[in-house]
Amino acid sequence: MHSAVHDTIATVWRLESPVIVGALMRLVRDLGLAEELAQDALVAALEHWPLNGLPDKPGAWLMTTAKRRALDHLRHRQMSEARQGELAAELAAMEALTVPDFSDSLDERRAGNVADDLLRLIFTACHPVLAPDARVALTLKLLGGLSTHEIARACLATETTIAQRIVRAKRRLAEADVPYEVPRGADLAPRLASVLEVVYLIFNEGYTATSGTDWMRPALCEEALRLGRMLLELAPTEPEVAGLLALMELQASRTAARTDAQGRPVLLPDQVRGRWDRLLIRRGLAALERGERLAGGARGPYLLQAAIAACHARAARWQDTHWPDIAALYAELATVAPSPVVELNRAVAVAQAHGPEAGLSIVDGLLTHPALARYHWLPSVQGDLLLKLGRRSEARVAFERAAALAGNQQERGLLLARAAQAGDPA
Structure with missing residues (x-):
């Protein structure tokens, strides 16, 4: 029985924790404290629910408990003379507040400050003052409701590393005095x-x-799809938000077809x-x-x-793929968001549309680009195009170089198999 209750608590927490932390952050203006108060509410649920049964509205119970913790903290916190009158009014308003049912649907939960709180929390966790790996870890923690152990497992890092990354990220946000707001203009x-x-990194x-x-x-x-859908609900008029969600849904539709029964990669042509997911x-x-x-015609990168x-x-x-259209889209993308990776992808599309020599000429221009020096897909694409041109020994060398650069074992195995294929005239 207790196991089922704990599973329910974990599910409720994952769904509700972003809303709770966002609301507390608005009240206490301290990300570390907001998360601590939310965790206190979770501990209270773990103590009470197995004994007393699940409340009718678990999300509202957690929110109410967390806000009471925040009220207690604010009451006991030493404050300056100038703030005391304002604080008293704030406390009175909060105590008179009727807590909404946060277990309802997202549309119903958008009443009041919930949507704004979530948006503010997303923009805070993803603030560019943080390094990308810190932004990813903090976003998974605050918006995904994942435990440090779950994040560590997902990111192939130790729990200590992830915990330190999250602590440093919160400290950096405090030191930089990052405002808890949705940027404007x-x-x-x-x-x-x-x-x-x-x-998209996630x-x-x-x-x-x-x-x-x-x-x-x-x-x-x-998790990224869940965040993308949440973001589109919260920012429904932003075209690039819709673009990112569309991109992720379409790519995720291929998941079941991307590996064979042994878990080995299956590339797009094969x-x-x-098996693609038609709903996605x-x-x-x-x-x-x-x-x-x-x-309205001004398409961004996503x-x-x-x-x-x-x-x-x-x-x-x-x-049946219409490669000239894809090559044209990559050319447009190269003007909107130029990068050597975009150019490499354009080379693949050009090769499919106009022949491997046309694609290889683009690849040759990228071989000395410093940003791609350790990017294993560059020699992989080069090897593929060389193989199509019958230059087998050069292709084998390119695939071997790609395999040496690959960090993922499954990719390395695939590239070594291609190297062996290139070296075998049969």
Whole structure:
């Protein structure tokens, strides 16, 4: 019985903790303290619910308990003369507050400050003053409700490393005096870009793990999708938010087809498209249409990448893919968000549309780019194009170099197999 209650508490906590921490952060203006008070409410639930049974509204129970902890803290905190009158009014208003049912649907929960609190929390956790790995860890902790152990397992790091990363991130936010707010005006675009970058980093680490024995970590993809859907609910008029969600939905639709029975990678040309998730494809195409309607023709990087993913999703077979459209989309993406990785992807599309020599000429121009010096997909693409041109010995060397750079064991095995294939004229 207690085990079932604890499982329920864990589920409720994962769903409700972002709302609770966001509301407490608005009251106490200290991220570390807000999380501590929320954890106090969780401990209270673990103590009371197994004995007294589950409350009718578990989310509201946690929120009420956490706010009472915040009230107690504010009452006992030493404050300056100038703040005492303001504090008294604040306390009176809070004590008169009727706590809403936070276990209801998201649409119902948007009453009052809930949506604003969540947005503020997302922008705080993803603040560019933090390093990318710190933003990822803090976002998974605050918005995903994941434990330090779960984050460590997902990121292939020790619990100590993740705990220190989160502590340092909260300290850095406090030292930088980061305001707890949703940026406005000219500040919004770069800050929103940071939020989207973090969510996509989480998704990409799940979609193709950078290291370890598994090629994919589906739990991270699912978490990124959950965050993307939440973000679109909270920011429904931002085209790039819709674009990112569309991109993730369309890419995630391939999950079941991306590995074989032994867990080995299956690349896009060889995937059985009947195993692609049609529901995710429909959702992705709907989000793409919504984003393009909001963008009014001025597509950003996530909308363009989603449009590329949609070209693959609409093709019933690899041979049906319309590569000239994809090459044109990559060319547009290169003007909006230029990067050597985009150029490498454009090379693949150009090779498919206009022949391997055309693609290889682009790849050759990237071989000395410092940003791609340890990027294993560069020699991998080079090897593939050389193999198509019949330059087998050069292809084998390129695949071996790619395998040496790959951090993921499954990718390394795939690349070594391709090297062996290139070295075997049969």
